[in-house]
Amino acid sequence: MAGEKWTFEQTFSFNNLPSKKLSFLQDRDVSKLLMKWSMLGRMSAQSYSFDQCFHPYNSEAFTLCFFRDPNVTSSLRKMEAGAWVPLDKPVVSVGVEPVQCTKVSMELFDPIYSCGIVRPSGHVVKCFHDVYSDYDELRQMLQEEDSEHHCVFGKEERGEFLFRLFKHLCVGGELCQYEDTIDAYISTTKQIYKDLISVQKDPETKKIIVVSTVLKVCAYDESGRCYPENQEEEQTFAYLIVDPFKRHATLFSHCYGVGSFTL
Numbered sequence: 001m002a003g004e005k006w007t008f009e010q011t012f013s014f015n016n017l018p019s020k021k022l023s024f025l026q027d028r029d030v031s032k033l034l035m036k037w038s039m040l041g042r043m044s045a046q047s048y049s050f051d052q053c054f055h056p057y058n059s060e061a062f063t064l065c066f067f068r069d070p071n072v073t074s075s076l077r078k079m080e081a082g083a084w085v086p087l088d089k090p091v092v093s094v095g096v097e098p099v100q101c102t103k104v105s106m107e108l109f110d111p112i113y114s115c116g117i118v119r120p121s122g123h124v125v126k127c128f129h130d131v132y133s134d135y136d137e138l139r140q141m142l143q144e145e146d147s148e149h150h151c152v153f154g155k156e157e158r159g160e161f162l163f164r165l166f167k168h169l170c171v172g173g174e175l176c177q178y179e180d181t182i183d184a185y186i187s188t189t190k191q192i193y194k195d196l197i198s199v200q201k202d203p204e205t206k207k208i209i210v211v212s213t214v215l216k217v218c219a220y221d222e223s224g225r226c227y228p229e230n231q232e233e234e235q236t237f238a239y240l241i242v243d244p245f246k247r248h249a250t251l252f253s254h255c256y257g258v259g260s261f262t263l
Helices: 028-036 056-068 106-113 137-143 155-159 161-171 183-196
Strands: 014-016 043-050 077-080 083-086 093-099 199-201 208-210 213-221 224-227 237-243 248-254
Touching (some): 028 183, 043 056, 056 093, 056 213, 056 237, 106 161, 106 183, 137 161, 155 161, 161 183
Antiparallel strands (some): 014 043, 043 248, 077 083, 093 213, 213 224, 213 237, 237 248
């Protein structure tokens, strides 16, 4: 009717997909590495289907519907005091950061092998550090802006989901035992990335392209931040990865701390 304002906010419904098993969570070799890096038992990936068309511009509404959906809240767990516990209060708001995801190969990391971070043998170059006796050029490049190798990767490359995933694994958890060579970091990053990201061939260019949308997310209840954990920490993260064609969403998360010591 004339004079009336109509508003429409798209809603989404979700269903848990317990049968969708990501290979990296079933791989014993990956589990051993995650245990070594103090991330085993603190990393999770849960997949869900949804019922409506997803568009990136609607990411915030999609994420809020996700964290409010009873089929999600009944299966979702957050970390508290080293244990996984259910969300005990309704989510009232969300934080959503779009994450660039365009890479379809590991060529992104080629500069590491030619700039002095890694020796021809694959061994990571060690460096002096006042606090950490086992510090190396790789972690220095990843974490410190004044590193002489920081400029090897620009802001755009560092913003890629593939790079973020690599950095998360290299930095690890609270009691991380770091690798002497780079191979395990590269191979594990590749396996997890392939599990999480969907690709297809562009019909015009015939090139393989990423079709997934990646969102870095967090959720708040009436008391404040509640997911993935109450406290903010760089190594505590949650990414909601959306395949708009299959209508699948995977929540990939990690909570910083001391990992499990059993497989």
